[in-house]
Amino acid sequence: MMKRIQSALFALWISVSCVLTIAAGLFIILYIFIKGFKTITWEFLLSNPGGIPIGVEGGIFPAIIGSLLLMLISIVFAFILALATAVYIVFYCESQRLENTAHVIIQCMAGIPSIVLGLFGYTVMVVSLNMGRSLLSAGLTLGIMIFPFIQVRIEKAFREFSKSVLNASYSLGVSKVYTIFRLILPQCRRDIVSSITLAGGFAMGAAAPIMLTGAVIFAPAPKALSSPVMALPLHLYILSNESISMEKSYATALVLIAILITINIFAITLTLWRKEVKR
Amino acid sequence: MNVLELKDFNAYYGNKKIINNLNMAIKRNKITAIIGPSGCGKSTLLLSLNRMLEEVEGRTEGQILFNGKNIYSISKEEIRRRIGIVFQKPTPFPFSIYKNLTYAPIYYGVRDKKRLDEIAKGKLIISGLYEEVKDEIHASALKLSGGQQQRLCIARALTVEPEVLLLDEPCSALDIKNTANIEKMLLNLAKDYTIVIVTHNLSQAKRISDYTAFMLDGELIEYDETHRIFSFPKDKRTKEYIEGIYG
Amino acid sequence: MRIGFDKAFIILIKVLTLFSLLLLSFIIIFVFKEGYIFFKEVPILKFITGTTWNPLSDPRNLSIFNIILATLYVSLVAIIIALPIGVGSALLLSGYVKERPRLIIRGLIDIIAGIPSVIFGFIGLMVLVKFFEKFFDFPSGESVLAGGILLAVMVLPYIISTCDETMDKLYRKHSPAAQAMGISKIYILRTIVLPQSLRGIVAATVLAFGRAMGETMAVMMVIGNAPIMPRLLGKCQTIPSLIALEMGMAEVGSLHYHALFAAGFVLMVILLMINVALYYVKRSLNR
Numbered sequence: 001m002m003k004r005i006q007s008a009l010f011a012l013w014i015s016v017s018c019v020l021t022i023a024a025g026l027f028i029i030l031y032i033f034i035k036g037f038k039t040i041t042w043e044f045l046l047s048n049p050g051g052i053p054i055g056v057e058g059g060i061f062p063a064i065i066g067s068l069l070l071m072l073i074s075i076v077f078a079f080i081l082a083l084a085t086a087v088y089i090v091f092y093c094e095s096q097r098l099e100n101t102a103h104v105i106i107q108c109m110a111g112i113p114s115i116v117l118g119l120f121g122y123t124v125m126v127v128s129l130n131m132g133r134s135l136l137s138a139g140l141t142l143g144i145m146i147f148p149f150i151q152v153r154i155e156k157a158f159r160e161f162s163k164s165v166l167n168a169s170y171s172l173g174v175s176k177v178y179t180i181f182r183l184i185l186p187q188c189r190r191d192i193v194s195s196i197t198l199a200g201g202f203a204m205g206a207a208a209p210i211m212l213t214g215a216v217i218f219a220p221a222p223k224a225l226s227s228p229v230m231a232l233p234l235h236l237y238i239l240s241n242e243s244i245s246m247e248k249s250y251a252t253a254l255v256l257i258a259i260l261i262t263i264n265i266f267a268i269t270l271t272l273w274r275k276e277v278k279r
Numbered sequence: 280m281n282v283l284e285l286k287d288f289n290a291y292y293g294n295k296k297i298i299n300n301l302n303m304a305i306k307r308n309k310i311t312a313i314i315g316p317s318g319c320g321k322s323t324l325l326l327s328l329n330r331m332l333e334e335v336e337g338r339t340e341g342q343i344l345f346n347g348k349n350i351y352s353i354s355k356e357e358i359r360r361r362i363g364i365v366f367q368k369p370t371p372f373p374f375s376i377y378k379n380l381t382y383a384p385i386y387y388g389v390r391d392k393k394r395l396d397e398i399a400k401g402k403l404i405i406s407g408l409y410e411e412v413k414d415e416i417h418a419s420a421l422k423l424s425g426g427q428q429q430r431l432c433i434a435r436a437l438t439v440e441p442e443v444l445l446l447d448e449p450c451s452a453l454d455i456k457n458t459a460n461i462e463k464m465l466l467n468l469a470k471d472y473t474i475v476i477v478t479h480n481l482s483q484a485k486r487i488s489d490y491t492a493f494m495l496d497g498e499l500i501e502y503d504e505t506h507r508i509f510s511f512p513k514d515k516r517t518k519e520y521i522e523g524i525y526g
Numbered sequence: 527m528r529i530g531f532d533k534a535f536i537i538l539i540k541v542l543t544l545f546s547l548l549l550l551s552f553i554i555i556f557v558f559k560e561g562y563i564f565f566k567e568v569p570i571l572k573f574i575t576g577t578t579w580n581p582l583s584d585p586r587n588l589s590i591f592n593i594i595l596a597t598l599y600v601s602l603v604a605i606i607i608a609l610p611i612g613v614g615s616a617l618l619l620s621g622y623v624k625e626r627p628r629l630i631i632r633g634l635i636d637i638i639a640g641i642p643s644v645i646f647g648f649i650g651l652m653v654l655v656k657f658f659e660k661f662f663d664f665p666s667g668e669s670v671l672a673g674g675i676l677l678a679v680m681v682l683p684y685i686i687s688t689c690d691e692t693m694d695k696l697y698r699k700h701s702p703a704a705q706a707m708g709i710s711k712i713y714i715l716r717t718i719v720l721p722q723s724l725r726g727i728v729a730a731t732v733l734a735f736g737r738a739m740g741e742t743m744a745v746m747m748v749i750g751n752a753p754i755m756p757r758l759l760g761k762c763q764t765i766p767s768l769i770a771l772e773m774g775m776a777e778v779g780s781l782h783y784h785a786l787f788a789a790g791f792v793l794m795v796i797l798l799m800i801n802v803a804l805y806y807v808k809r810s811l812n813r
Contacts, residue, residue, distance in 0.1 A: 010716045014622075017614025021686065022631065024679050025638040028649055081549075084542030092539065102543075104805050105550050111801030112553060112794060113740025115766040119773070119790045120553045123560050127778060144549060151546075167334050168370035168432070172383040172439055173360030177532040182382060187373055198640065205642025208742035208766065212773050233644040233743070240648050241747060253645050264640050268633050386528075 029257065036254030039247045045255070054218045055235070055244045060252055065221040066135070066229035067204050067256075070214075073139025073225075074146055074203040075196055081143075082150035083192075090158040091176060110148035114208040117145050121213040136225040138214025145209055146199035153195035157188040194267040201263040205256065207233035232256040282307045282443055282473045283328060283362075288341035290323050290332065297323045297337070299497040305443075305490075310465060310474045312488035312505065314481060316520070320497040321477045322367075325445050328475065329362035330355045346442075360387070363436035364445040368452060369428035371420035371435075376403075376412055379420050379431060383439045398438055406434035407464050426457025430464065437472075444468065446476040450483065462487050481521060485509055493517045554794070561791040564588075564784035573788060579753040579763070581772065581782040588785040592755050594792065596670065596762035600745060601738035603674025603758070604681055605731060611678075612685030612734075613720075613727060619686070620693035621701075621715045632687075639683035647747030650676040655748055662759075668750030669759050676744050681734035688733055692726030692811065693719050729807045736800040739793070742766035765793040 044059040051057035085102070093099050121141030125131045161184055169179040185192075207215070215234040222229045232252060240249040283305040290298040298320045305311050313321045326332040327339055330350060343350045350358050360383075372379050380399040381389075389395055399416065403409040408430045412423070420431055429449055436444060446465075450458040465474055465487055478484050484491050485505060492502040493514075501508060501517045512518040565573070568588060576589025619628060650672060658667030696719045704714045750761030751771060769786050776783040 007710075007712050007716065011712055013610070014614040014618040014715070017611045018618040018631075020611050021615045021638075021682055022634060024682070025634045028638070028641060028645070028679075031649060031653070032645065081542055081546040084539045085546045088539050088543040092536065102547055104802060105547050107805045107808075108798050108801045109550050109553075111736050111740070111797045111804070112550075113742070113766055113797060115740070115742045115769050116557060116790045116794045117553070119560075119769065119787055120556055122773070123787070124552070124556050144553075147546065147549070162370075164366060164368060165370045165372060167331065168366065168435075169372070169382075170334055171329065171331055171359055171364045171366075172386075172436065173356045173358070174383055174386040175356055175528070175532050177535050178386050178528075182386075183372060198636075201640050205640070205644070207642070207644045208770055211770060233642050236648060237644050237743060237747070240651060246652075249648060253648055256642060257645060260640050260642065261637055264637050265633075268636060272629065388528075 029261070032250065032253045032257050036250035036252075039251035040254060044248075044251055048220065049218060049230075049235075053242070053244050055239050055248060060230075060232065060235060060248075060255065062219060062221040063230040063232045063235040063252070064255065066215070066219070067232045067259075069135055069222060070139050070142055070210065070229065070231055071200045071204040073135065074142035075200045077140055077143030078147040078150050078199060078203075079196055081147050082154055085151050086154040086158055087180060090155060091180060106148045106151055109144075110152070114145055114206055117141055118209040118212040120144075121209060126213055132226060133212075133214045133216065133228045134226045135214055135222045135229045138210040138229065138231075139225075141209045141213045142203040142206060145206060146203050149199045149202065150195050154188070154192055157191035157195075158184065161187065190270050190273065194270040197263050197267045197270075201260045201267075204263075205233055205260055207231070207237055210234060211237075232259075280307060281305065282346065283475075284342075284344040284347075286342040286344070288327070288339065288343060290320070290327050290337055290339045292323075292335075292337050297497055298327070300341075301497075301499050303492065303499055303502055305473065305475060307473050308469060308471070309489040310469050310476065310487055311490045311492065312484035313475065313477045313492045313494060314479075314484050314520070315494035315500075317479070319494045321494050322447050324494070325364065325447050325475065325477050328443075328445055329359045329364055331359070331364060360439045361441050362443040362445060363439065363441035365429070365432050365436050365447065365449050367448040369425060369432050371423070371428045371431055373421055374419070375417045376420045376423070376431060377416045379435050380438050383435070387439065402434040402437050405437060405464070405468065406430040407460055408434060424457075426453045426460065429453060429457070430461060433461070433464070437468075441472070443473045443475065446474065448477055448479055451479060458483070481509075493520060495520070554798075557787055557791050557794060560784055560787035561789075564781065564788040567781060568785075570788075573785075574792060577755070579768075581776070581785070586781060588781070590753075590765070590768075590789055590792070592753050593763050593765055593768055593789070596749075596753075596756035597739055597764040597766075597793070599756045600670055600673040600677060600749065600762065600764055601735055603670060604677035604738045605735055607675060607678035608682050608685055608734060609727075609731060612682050612730065613689055615682075616686045616689035616693050617715050617720060619690050620697045620719065621711050632690075635683045635686055638679070639687075643680065643741055643744040644747075646676055646680055647744035650744060650748040664759065666750060666761070668748055668761055670749065670756050670762050671758050673745045673749040673762075673764075676748055677738045677741060680741065680744060681737050684734050684737055685730040688730035689723060689726050692723040696722050725807065725811050729804065729811060732800060732804045732807060736797055736804065739764075739800075740766060740797055742770050746770055765789050 046061050047059035048061055049055045049058040089099055089102055118141060121137055125137040125140060126133055131137045169183050210231055211234055214228055215231040216228040217238055219228045219230050236249060236252045239245055239252060281304040285301055285303045288298060288301040289296060315321050332339060372382060377399050380402055381395045384395060384398050408427060423431060450461055468474060488505045491505040491508040493500045495516055501512060501514045509521060512521060573589055574594060575591050577591045578587040578589055579593060580587045619631060623631060654672045654675060655667035658664050658672060700718050701714055745764055746767035751763050751767055752761040753763040756762035769790055773786055776786055
């Protein structure tokens, strides 16, 4: 009898948990869609914000462009570093100790709060290197933020690569570099692209690191790497926190979340596809 | 006459000695079979011959001479180009059949499309695969059957024009028909290549090899012409093995 | 030519790796450097044990005891809420859900993980805070509890995926034998999978705690940002939100500016320790 009750309670606990999780996820997405949907127009998407305080009227065009550019810069920067680090650790590092140290360092980098990265970007790039609050400063700061995320996934993809196929390549007398470029990278392409897009999504949604390093309340779509930019997450923060316009807040949130979900679904589909192929 | 010569050769994984003081010479354009119970060091010996042992973290002592030159004085890329290897499990690259065959030639600087086509076709013919796959050489190599994959791997090993071909139990995962295919192909290849084959299958060694080496516990027990080994083994242990004592 | 390319590539790889790995020390050094100027004025002990933060008063009071406490408090509340839900969901996922629906649920969880914190903050502001104001009759719904609940939803995906990894392996390992003896799924989950995945749960908790402590935007939008002694239903201020809010006002080079770096440094040190711990917990998991 006692056992029965325990089992029933346990079953209740795990099912309620799962329902709560799914409900929370669906609620967030549906809430934003329903509330924001009616404000979305072409004009909203394609015009500059206006009115006083700024954002009461008009649209979010520069913020969309700004966010996409920030994502692009951060991805390029982080990808180059992450790929190199993963290649080194998996294919060239011969000391176990060095490898462990590298892993601790990357784990620690992943744990640094994004606002502290903002501080770092601010003191180094904005102030010391005199790059100003700009697209470049903010993009690089975001790049540092997503570097560990991409590195860990690329390294994992490399490690999953069949050792015997790798040896078959070496046994033909071709060099490691050729093997990496011709055999491994093409085969890990899907994992790499999926990790980059996911990371790009994270970069795009982050407000804390860029509010100190480059994102501003208003700027037209940037023309140079040195221009300050608008970004969707910061724009949303300002609109809602200062109660400028709730309607536009919902719509901005909807645009941001729609872009990110698209990115996510793209990345997930890539990974699934890969798994089916492997089978 | 001798392509490969081993002198006072030892091999280790970590501190564990796998091959003990082995001396042996492998003759050009002959098929040499290495037999022995599992764990006797025959696969390790094979991997040593083209320095693949380094990739699995093994190390060696003593000398291996390839055409009279120490293999450690030649770069590992070069030695592997000239001494090809095919593993027990087929290892096709996850690309098309054609790309599997052009992968290494492109590395060695063959850029001409016609020349690449010739290499691919030529090696498929040698491996007896051409008739089976000629209409789908751009299909994924992973779609081939196990036996076809293994023949593709042999063809791929030949694309870099090696002098020696090492085979590590190439038929252990295959059925009788595919095994027969591969054996026929190896007999053909022996005209142009030196072949060293590690095998579990005594009748296979008997069927195709000119010379047979019997190894036990890391030592070379007996090495002679195949018919002598099977008809008049000198060592008691060899006799016991070919009569099926060790399994 | 090929050999030249190979050599150049290897050198490039090494340089880039070195740079990547040195980035961490750059970050630590530069944040410390700016904070150090402050520590010369105000001893570090006073900084972290004093309770008053008021950059505008004269003489200025810049101590962050309340703020550190609030950072820990909000994160703790989040973990207390999220842990049972996360562990429960992971158990259900590993034992009950079939391949297909499981992928869909995992996808949804990945999507929750990908929702930016500012959107969480926005929803927190519009839903959670309003709810508290209405139903509990608070003067303002902004509180430690609101921040905790919001953070709980945000760290849930991390807890679920970390736990699920361990639990799924355990379930697959033990279920055939157990089911052959006619033992029910529930019983396997409760008596084998749950107790055996303790280390995975610890890893998940540490990870989630680290995430929660470093979170800025969502928390900032619902906690009221008052650097007072935190109470569950009262306002508070966390280190990340302090930095985000005040950095814009602080003049470069002022004591206030350096104090914010000092606060950032303290937060970073705490999180570095958490992550080193996490690294070792994870490593013991993989053995």
